[in-house]
Amino acid sequence: MSSSKRLCFSCxxxxxxxxxxxxxxxxxxxxxWPEITKSIKDAGIIDMQIYLTGNRMFMIMEVDVTFDPIKKxxxxxxxxxxxxxxKLMWKFQQELPWAEKGEKWIALEQIFQL
Known part of the structure; x- marks a missing residue:
């Protein structure tokens, strides 16, 4: 049994x-910024990757058992x-069409696994 979990988001x-x-x-x-990568790791995020196609991004996070999105x-x-x-990143980002006002990264629903 794995002690990590994968979470995926889009923006x-x-x-x-x-x-x-x-x-x-x-x-x-x-x-x-080093303060940003430290805050990511301190939250229990083991690995984070962001992929881009056109202007749509996909983030994949591997988190450990200590990760709590509310605490983060x-x-x-x-x-x-x-x-x-x-604040700086919001200069570049915009909400997905179905996002709530001010909501950036939206959790993706897994619909297939091999």
Whole structure:
């Protein structure tokens, strides 16, 4: 039995090639702020990958048993550097058409597994 779990999310970028290129640069290896990667790891996220097609992104997270999305949201809300990063990233991101107002990353429903 695995002690980790996979979670998948989606979010859109603004459909602007310059903004998409800048967003990709912020996420290139070694470019994410160290405070952000630390907050991710501190929340029990073992691995995180983001994929892009057009302006739609898909995030895959491997989390350990300590991961709690409510606790992560509270940690992020009280971390000034995370708030600064999220505000900056919102320059590039936009809600999915079916998202609630201000909702960024939407959990994906698994519909198939081999």
């Amino acid at each position: 859109d970028l603004k459909d602007n090639p310059d903004l998409i290129a800048e967003y990709k640069d912020y996420h290139a290896k070694g470019n994410a 949201a509270k940690m992020d809300a009280t971390n000034p550097k995370v708030q600064e990063w999220e």
